[in-house]
Amino acid sequence: MTTFRRRTVLQGMGVSALATALSGLPVLAQDRTAIRIGYAVPKTGANAAGAGISTIPNYLLWVDDVNKAGGLALSKLGVTLPLEVVEYDDRSSSEELVRAVERLATQDNADFILPSWGTGPNLASGPTFDRFGYPQLGATAVTDMAPDLVKRWKHSFWLLGGGHDYANALVQLLVKQREAGTINNKVAIASVADGFGIDLSKAATPAFTEAGFELVYDKTYPLGTSDFAPIINEVSSLGVDTFVAFSYPPDTFALTQQSVVANFSPKVFYLGVGTAFPIYPGIAGPNHDGVMGVGGIDPDSEALAAYFERHTALNGQAPDSWASAITYASLEMLQQAIERVGDIDREAITAELSTGEFDTVIGKVKLVDNQLRSLWTVGQWQGGKFVGLAHTERDGSRDPVVPKPAWVPAS
Amino acid sequence: MLFSAILTGLVLGGTYALVAMGLTLQYGVARIMNLAYGDIIIAASFGAFVLFTAFGVNPLLGMLLVIPAGFALSWLIYAVMLQPLARRSRDRGRLEGDSILATFGLLFVIQGVALVIFGAGFQSYSFLAVPVDILGTTIAANRLLAFVLAVVFGLGLWLMLTRTRFGTVIRAVAANPASAPLVGINVDSVARFAFALGGALAAAGGVVVSMYLTFSATMGVIFTMKALIVVIMGGVGNLMGALAAGLILGLVETLVASFIDPGLTLAATYLIFLAVLVVRPQGLFGKTAR
Numbered sequence: 001m002t003t004f005r006r007r008t009v010l011q012g013m014g015v016s017a018l019a020t021a022l023s024g025l026p027v028l029a030q031d032r033t034a035i036r037i038g039y040a041v042p043k044t045g046a047n048a049a050g051a052g053i054s055t056i057p058n059y060l061l062w063v064d065d066v067n068k069a070g071g072l073a074l075s076k077l078g079v080t081l082p083l084e085v086v087e088y089d090d091r092s093s094s095e096e097l098v099r100a101v102e103r104l105a106t107q108d109n110a111d112f113i114l115p116s117w118g119t120g121p122n123l124a125s126g127p128t129f130d131r132f133g134y135p136q137l138g139a140t141a142v143t144d145m146a147p148d149l150v151k152r153w154k155h156s157f158w159l160l161g162g163g164h165d166y167a168n169a170l171v172q173l174l175v176k177q178r179e180a181g182t183i184n185n186k187v188a189i190a191s192v193a194d195g196f197g198i199d200l201s202k203a204a205t206p207a208f209t210e211a212g213f214e215l216v217y218d219k220t221y222p223l224g225t226s227d228f229a230p231i232i233n234e235v236s237s238l239g240v241d242t243f244v245a246f247s248y249p250p251d252t253f254a255l256t257q258q259s260v261v262a263n264f265s266p267k268v269f270y271l272g273v274g275t276a277f278p279i280y281p282g283i284a285g286p287n288h289d290g291v292m293g294v295g296g297i298d299p300d301s302e303a304l305a306a307y308f309e310r311h312t313a314l315n316g317q318a319p320d321s322w323a324s325a326i327t328y329a330s331l332e333m334l335q336q337a338i339e340r341v342g343d344i345d346r347e348a349i350t351a352e353l354s355t356g357e358f359d360t361v362i363g364k365v366k367l368v369d370n371q372l373r374s375l376w377t378v379g380q381w382q383g384g385k386f387v388g389l390a391h392t393e394r395d396g397s398r399d400p401v402v403p404k405p406a407w408v409p410a411s
Numbered sequence: 412m413l414f415s416a417i418l419t420g421l422v423l424g425g426t427y428a429l430v431a432m433g434l435t436l437q438y439g440v441a442r443i444m445n446l447a448y449g450d451i452i453i454a455a456s457f458g459a460f461v462l463f464t465a466f467g468v469n470p471l472l473g474m475l476l477v478i479p480a481g482f483a484l485s486w487l488i489y490a491v492m493l494q495p496l497a498r499r500s501r502d503r504g505r506l507e508g509d510s511i512l513a514t515f516g517l518l519f520v521i522q523g524v525a526l527v528i529f530g531a532g533f534q535s536y537s538f539l540a541v542p543v544d545i546l547g548t549t550i551a552a553n554r555l556l557a558f559v560l561a562v563v564f565g566l567g568l569w570l571m572l573t574r575t576r577f578g579t580v581i582r583a584v585a586a587n588p589a590s591a592p593l594v595g596i597n598v599d600s601v602a603r604f605a606f607a608l609g610g611a612l613a614a615a616g617g618v619v620v621s622m623y624l625t626f627s628a629t630m631g632v633i634f635t636m637k638a639l640i641v642v643i644m645g646g647v648g649n650l651m652g653a654l655a656a657g658l659i660l661g662l663v664e665t666l667v668a669s670f671i672d673p674g675l676t677l678a679a680t681y682l683i684f685l686a687v688l689v690v691r692p693q694g695l696f697g698k699t700a701r
Binding site for chain 1: 415419522523530532534535541542549550551554624625627628633665669673677
């Protein structure tokens with residue numbers, strides 16, 4: 001066994017301390033060949049499917065779009081640089097994500113770090129983004145805590161609203177339908193006992209009650225439930241015109257299938273995450289028409305249509321009609337903020353993101369207290385597109401089709 | 412209402428049993444605690460999905476391809492990866508530990524390959540999602556099919572194990588692998604065959620599940636967990652036990668969801684699992700009935 005003398009050890013420590021200090025120095029402009037974009041996303045594990053739809057394809061598309069256009073112009077440094085990517089798999093684990101973000105900040109010297117997918121991971125990595133002073137563009141996080149979080153983490157941005165936004169918009173939309181006499185007063189809610197379902201049902205239950213609706217069924221089901229026959233069988237005997245499920249994608253698909261099999265076809269059929277996915281029409285067949293859910297897009301926007309086309313061409317799949325465009329828009333905002341500042345000055349770029357107005361695929365965006373308030377909250381499949389029906393602080397919504405067409409039995 | 416819940420529960424339980432029977436065979440005879448079991452199921456689901464969407468092959472016909480493929484793949488996995496472990500370890504505990512580690516690695520290999528080929532997104536197609544009316548209860552035909560297949564496979568394998576000479580050989584290896592060679596049984600090849608047969612059953616389960624469940628490359632672990640519960644509850648290595656435990660779990664879940672609260676189904680599953688283990692630590696049909 002080798003024994004080290006104290007002097008050798010001290011010398012070693014000195015050299016490594018110097019090396020560590022040097023690695024933290026900013027890279028000089030003339031040495032730069034690229035802007036380094038780092039991210040850790042779930043490529044495996046429970047969140048991989050969600051990230052594979054809303055997050056990762058948009059990161060790839062943005063990098064491709066920017067590099068095809070020649071890169072980002074840093075006017076203060078007098079250079080235009082391409083993007084270079086450092087990617088990690090956070091394996092759907094928050095601990096892994098936080099470690100990867102730290103590594104991106106300290107070892108890889110990433111110029112910018114893009115967030116992971118989902119509410120929980122964005123909350124878990126918030127302190128780390130803030131500590132290292134990287135802007136955190138939470139494009140797939142739904143949280144009512146956003147107004148408090150932006151006070152605590154000045155570098156954080158929350159772009160997908162909170163549970164109350166979605167629940168209240170749905171209730172207001174249904175109140176109008178009830179007043180018009182198209183639906184009765186009875187509502188059934190089933191929600192998944194996990195993040196999204198808990199948040200949304202917590203906001204929706206009091207909102208429905210306050211609006212005078214009779215909640216004849218309001219129950220949760222565990223994450224991973226595959227058989228919805230008991231729920232649909234019970235709900236179908238309660239005489240409701242409105243069925244609401246705050247569900248995750250596999251549940252969303254299974255609930256649709258089970259409702260068709262049981263011929264439970266209420267006038268308003270509203271489902272959670274997954275309704276806005278491009279594969280939903282494939283799974284539901286002709287029965288996707290008239291189904292409502294979270295999210296939505298402006299079907300008349302040319303910028304969005306072009307984005308859908310580029311996304312499909314690069315990734316081989318269409319984006320979803322809820323968080324995808326928001327994610328891409330967040331990257332456009334980052335790009336414009338960087339170019340306006342003209343340098344890798346993360347503080348100045350964070351300030352620009354906070355106060356500036358940006359041109360994006362979802363239209364002009366100006367954040368309010370670091371939050372995107374101009375959101376599509378309720379959408380419905382109409383003519384092959386998941387169109388926005390309701391919104392917060394936004395114009396141009398479509399009229400809902402109520403009652404939705406009756407189910408076409410499977411053949 | 413009660414009849415309807417019981418019927419729905421039995422049909423759900425059929426899926427659980429179908430999915431778990433292969434694992435009980437692999438663990439009971441080959442003594443491999445296969446943590447990649449759920450990923451074999453998902454691989455079979457992808458197989459059925461590709462055959463159906465790209466080639467228009469009816470999943471029932473697709474089974475004729477996917478089940479032998481599951482058998483062959485598991486045979487290969489055993490021959491290449493697990494046989495050396497089995498030869499090396501003299502006692503059962505060592506092999507179980509080694510196989511857990513080895514198949515844990517295998518899980519990520521299968522998952523990784525599926526991720527590269529199919530991506531992380533959800534896949535789904537619809538087959539036989541038509542209502543079938545049984546005495547006034549509406550049930551989806553694809554789930555009914557899962558139930559029928561579970562019963563057919565379960566009974567068929569049980570008859571094979573108890574009525575044929577080869578079945579006796581398999582049971583001999585399951586009961587006492589150390590003494591089986593004394594009567595001229597090649598334990599290696601019997602274990603390999605049982606492991607492959609378990610893989611074929613997993614593939615059958617995968618095809619059936621893909622007809623009505625949305626799946627993704629990373630969902631295998633959910634099936635492994637459910638199968639483990641069913642296998643342990645039924646009595647490790649016992650086919651009838653797996654069938655019975657699967658049906659009981661399906662019934663309990665559906666009855667709880669219908670009459671108490673859907674939120675308690677998971678709690679009920681674990682409660683009954685614990686209750687069985689407390690009363691009969693060896694599982695419902697543990698060793699004695701083998």
